[in-house]
Amino acid sequence: MIDYRDAWARQKECVARVIQGGPEALLVGEHPAVITLGRASRAEHILAPRPELERRGIPVIEVDRGGDVTLHAPGQLVIYPVLNLKHYRRDLKFYLHQLEQSVIDFLNSFGIVACRFPSRTGVWINDKKIASIGIGVRKWVSFHGISVNITPDLRLFSLVKSCGLDAALTSVEAETGEKTGMKEAKNIFIETFIRHFSGLKGLSYA
């Protein structure tokens, strides 16, 4: 479990390194409950009164990613790839799609069939959202990323209007009825992600 601000500081270090030509990084973890506001956020999309959030110790942090309000909580896998997009394609939509695709492939390994909506970002199971996306790019190096609900307490999401949408949220646990371990989920995701993105780079994954 890593505090959101600490993870954000780690990302910044990685971004600086990748801009200097250093190795790309993939940060994967979990945050204690936190609400973050992307650049397209609207204050009214935080549904809970501020005093309630303070009482529950849930901070609200403004961040330089795309997208609206989102909530992170234990049981949700947060994925922050710090990639040099010049090695793939200088295309923001292409990167967002590939990131979503890596999550769709990951969910497939749990027997879950998920998809993208043409007009909406994130990853969906019918009309329920399982993964939320929001990225930042500096000198064509990516940061922020995507979060996938594995086993979070889904009631927490009623504190916000996630991504400004009225859609219900779901999780791997809710879809499969099984309590997947976070460590297992993390390992499976990393393997899926590396296979997917190294393929895009034209490298083989052994």
Next chain:
Amino acid sequence: MHEIVLPELGEDINNAIVAKWHARPGDAVREDDDVVEVVTDKATFHVPAGCRGKIREIRVPEGGTAEVGGVLGTVAPD
């Protein structure tokens, strides 16, 4: 005078919304400084000054829309 231009951000992306200026007119900037953040869909993109000097003018304010290739602001070179 140097123009800070909204670069190509990918296929099918024709414009972006200016989310935040990190510099004001008169501020000294270096070539690599990210001076303005633009948003498209679920992505923010940081645009560098591209030239050492002082910010002269902000052409597209926060909340405004810029076309790819359009001028976001200008820098008076040192």
